[in-house]
Amino acid sequence: xxxxNSAAEEQDLLCAVALNAMLPLANERTLQSAYYILxxxxxxxxxxxxxxxxxxxxxxxxxRFPREDWEKIVSTLFQAGWILPVDAGGTNSKPTxxxxxxxxxxxxxxxxxxxxxxxxxPFTQSDLAExxxxxxxxxxxxxxxxxxxxxxxxxxxxxxxxxxxxxxxxNQLADGAMRTAWKQQLSDELYRLWEPLDEGVQELLFCQLSxxxxxxxxxxxxxxxxxxxRSYLMLQFRYGLAASIxxxxxxxxxxxxxxxxxxxxxxxxxxxxxxxxxxYALLQTGxxxxxxxxxxxxxxxxxxxxxxxxxxxxxEWDMTTYLPNELAKEIVETSERLDTSRLxxxxxxxxxxxxxxxxxxxxxRATRGAK
Amino acid sequence: MNQQLMHDRLKLHFGYDSFRPGQESIIERVLSxxxxxxxxxxxxxxxxxxxxxxxxxxxxxxxxxxxISLMVDQVQQLRxxxxxxxxxxxxxxxxxxxxxxxxGLAEGAFKLLYISPEKLQQPYVQQVLKRTRVSLIAIDEAxxxxxxxxxxxxxxxxxxxxxxQLGAPPVLAVTATATATVREEICSLFSIEKEDVVLxxxxxxxxxxxxxxxxxxxxxxxxxxxxxxxxxxxxIVYCSTRQAVDVLTASYQLDGKKRVHGYHGGMNSMExxxxxxxxxxxxxxxxxxxxxxxxxxxxxxxxxxxxxxMPASLEAYAQEIGRxxxxxxxxxxxxxFSWDDWQIHQHMLEKxxxxxxxxxKYEQLCNTGVPLTNxxxxxxxxxxxxxxxxxxxxxxVLASYEAAAVxxxxxxxxxxxxxxEKRRSFKQKKLAEMVSYVRGENCLRASINTxxxxxxxxxxxxxxxxxxxxxxxxxxxxxxxxxxxxQIKWNLRQALDTLLPNx
Ligand SMILES: [Zn+2]
Numbered sequence: 036x037x038x039x040n041s042a043a044e045e046q047d048l049l050c051a052v053a054l055n056a057m058l059p060l061a062n063e064r065t066l067q068s069a070y071y072i073l074x075x076x077x078x079x080x081x082x083x084x085x086x087x088x089x090x091x092x093x094x095x096x097x098x099r100f101p102r103e104d105w106e107k108i109v110s111t112l113f114q115a116g117w118i119l120p121v122d123a124g125g126t127n128s129k130p131t132x133x134x135x136x137x138x139x140x141x142x143x144x145x146x147x148x149x150x151x152x153x154x155x156x157p158f159t160q161s162d163l164a165e166x167x168x169x170x171x172x173x174x175x176x177x178x179x180x181x182x183x184x185x186x187x188x189x190x191x192x193x194x195x196x197x198x199x200x201x202x203x204x205x206n207q208l209a210d211g212a213m214r215t216a217w218k219q220q221l222s223d224e225l226y227r228l229w230e231p232l233d234e235g236v237q238e239l240l241f242c243q244l245s246x247x248x249x250x251x252x253x254x255x256x257x258x259x260x261x262x263x264x265r266s267y268l269m270l271q272f273r274y275g276l277a278a279s280i281x282x283x284x285x286x287x288x289x290x291x292x293x294x295x296x297x298x299x300x301x302x303x304x305x306x307x308x309x310x311x312x313x314x315y316a317l318l319q320t321g322x323x324x325x326x327x328x329x330x331x332x333x334x335x336x337x338x339x340x341x342x343x344x345x346x347x348x349x350x351e352w353d354m355t356t357y358l359p360n361e362l363a364k365e366i367v368e369t370s371e372r373l374d375t376s377r378l379x380x381x382x383x384x385x386x387x388x389x390x391x392x393x394x395x396x397x398x399x400r401a402t403r404g405a406k
Numbered sequence: 407m408n409q410q411l412m413h414d415r416l417k418l419h420f421g422y423d424s425f426r427p428g429q430e431s432i433i434e435r436v437l438s439x440x441x442x443x444x445x446x447x448x449x450x451x452x453x454x455x456x457x458x459x460x461x462x463x464x465x466x467x468x469x470x471x472x473x474i475s476l477m478v479d480q481v482q483q484l485r486x487x488x489x490x491x492x493x494x495x496x497x498x499x500x501x502x503x504x505x506x507x508x509x510g511l512a513e514g515a516f517k518l519l520y521i522s523p524e525k526l527q528q529p530y531v532q533q534v535l536k537r538t539r540v541s542l543i544a545i546d547e548a549x550x551x552x553x554x555x556x557x558x559x560x561x562x563x564x565x566x567x568x569x570x571q572l573g574a575p576p577v578l579a580v581t582a583t584a585t586a587t588v589r590e591e592i593c594s595l596f597s598i599e600k601e602d603v604v605l606x607x608x609x610x611x612x613x614x615x616x617x618x619x620x621x622x623x624x625x626x627x628x629x630x631x632x633x634x635x636x637x638x639x640x641x642i643v644y645c646s647t648r649q650a651v652d653v654l655t656a657s658y659q660l661d662g663k664k665r666v667h668g669y670h671g672g673m674n675s676m677e678x679x680x681x682x683x684x685x686x687x688x689x690x691x692x693x694x695x696x697x698x699x700x701x702x703x704x705x706x707x708x709x710x711x712x713x714x715x716m717p718a719s720l721e722a723y724a725q726e727i728g729r730x731x732x733x734x735x736x737x738x739x740x741x742x743f744s745w746d747d748w749q750i751h752q753h754m755l756e757k758x759x760x761x762x763x764x765x766x767k768y769e770q771l772c773n774t775g776v777p778l779t780n781x782x783x784x785x786x787x788x789x790x791x792x793x794x795x796x797x798x799x800x801x802x803v804l805a806s807y808e809a810a811a812v813x814x815x816x817x818x819x820x821x822x823x824x825x826x827e828k829r830r831s832f833k834q835k836k837l838a839e840m841v842s843y844v845r846g847e848n849c850l851r852a853s854i855n856t857x858x859x860x861x862x863x864x865x866x867x868x869x870x871x872x873x874x875x876x877x878x879x880x881x882x883x884x885x886x887x888x889x890x891x892x893q894i895k896w897n898l899r900q901a902l903d904t905l906l907p908n909x
Contacts, residue, residue, distance in 0.1 A: 099674070172676075182905050192482050194679050198503055222906040226899055238896050246905045250683045256667070259659065309500065332505060 045264035051145035059088040092155035095164035157277035165305035172200035182246025314341035346399040366397035428606035456544035465539030494520035523561040548579035552588040560798040609862040615850040615870035638882040639691040641710040664691040706733035716743040719836035738880040759830040765823040
């Protein structure tokens, strides 16, 4: 087998992923929505689709999926007659697609051929996709740092240039006792964590790490060595990390060190953009928007944008300080009566004391509830 | 300043026993508070000339650098290896991060700040710096400020004004490539005296210059692949486009013998970092790259650089082959060229600069008062890049004319177009010089050195294609093919014990 075969396998695998991601979306959504899910778009519609159709394993699977490649896959699927276009009209306001019988069979066949049931198993909730990347950055950097410490050489260039990961690892190692613990137990915890995984996955995770005497391989290099498709390795890599994260979350007491690399992300809510997540963390400590604006040296209007984002993505947030429940109901009713979401129109029809922020919050929550 | 102290610091922070040519006289001048222009060959240790003063001067040293990746690398190296409190500011950071850094600067936590030119224009950054004591402003890649430099950057042009605003501390302008015209312009912009221009010999005696004309793309590829197999590495192959990098890498990997990887700006940052680290660690023999690769990497044993296509200027060419043989051992520079290369550059030039009609449309758009968003520009067929270029020239023309003739009308669009034409013909000239280099009959070393006003033409092993050279001398002698992917039985415990030896 050579690179030419790998390219064919790559195409085959991508078709398999695309077909299975599209399966629940058929007759209801556009083809684009599957693309947005695979790319991991942070738009609300995409996040809602992921929940609604439980497409957790697919979310953000290929965050750099070029549109041309996607178009190529789609046209392959049409040409093979696996999917058929459905025009807009009737109950559909947008064009959608449907599966042929052979398409259904093929999707099922590919699902088994590529063992998707194995690789997708750990993806049981939506925030995993968001956790994978930061977890991998921290783990990679931690392993590199500890490896260098063991060799008494701290003059190294970190492979991970992400500032947040660097800060987090630095914090972990700031204390002398913690440093000793990491040095002594990292290897053992990693062994216990990865030992239950498929050997191929163990090696895949390990050979991408860097440290003394080893520079991590890129996924492309591993694909070349194993003569397989890069995207198929990507699936297995994500599986390995998602399974690791699940274990660390469930058994944090057995992994006192490594679980710190996962739980830290709780501080910043992964459902939100980083800046909004910082605002949310401050809200939870009891600060109000004025204080937050002052603390963060930002405009109050920026903080208000964050509040709207939080209202939309975090249903548990109690926003009654900013919007009493009664008023929320009134605003939503006004919006429905006028059949509009335009803030200006709603404001004109509301009492003079109602602010734009209140209208935006009310509508954000209502959208969320309507899902 | 005490000479012994300079040498001690050199040993302490950089691990060198002695200065390289030019470094010491630049540093001495800087420490005595003079503004200096330092011309050092690529790999001649430009960064030491401002990093060392940063440790000895009382206040902050600000380094203006156009390359974000270079900034990150250098700061990491400084912190890790040299224990120098350094940081950087650029437009890629999020506001929280910038604020933290600015706070640190105000508190005096850093001795060295790398900053991008556009970030330095921001008023709040200038405010913080004004309150901090700035002892030195170092301008890396200083040739970018000159309109007559090959990588002229509009955001560099405002630097003299910024220097004034920061209380006019001494300036150290450093560059590896600058013709006499460029040197003069830099000196006049920063008020650098003639005696404070420090030049180091630009002749690279250990490099042999080779040149091959190719007719067909297929010949070019097979020739380069063959050379990659034979030449003693490590080496770099430069291509003009990302696509060319991908194609050459893929075709080499089909049956080439060496460990090779592509590198360009389209890859993610961790991947690029891994490839670079592998190359530095000797785990890769050849990097096939666009010009995004190489700035700031410190690898003294690069044995050859191949230019798969002809570069757009002699300056760019000199910079890229300058990475060969910094250890002083023999190195080999091979340049391939064809008529197509010239046409591709020509085409890119046409696309980069506006036609008269485009300038007119831009003018009209400005007069309507519509905000100049990318969409608005696209409506009149002007790309984002060209929009930026036009905005820059418009501002300049306005500034120079409105001051002179208040209220009088003048053919603004015409003048702007003439300005951009000047720039285009300048680049055209650079390209013509490159072409005349590849088509010339004379000694290549002499041609390139003369271009940079260097009279020293000595060489170690071979001079160049025209003077006669044997490529064999640069081939690898022992045919050690690297055992690709040897199969060892996988064992997680063993693997972890090697990487994290738990003693
Ligand atoms: Zn010669």
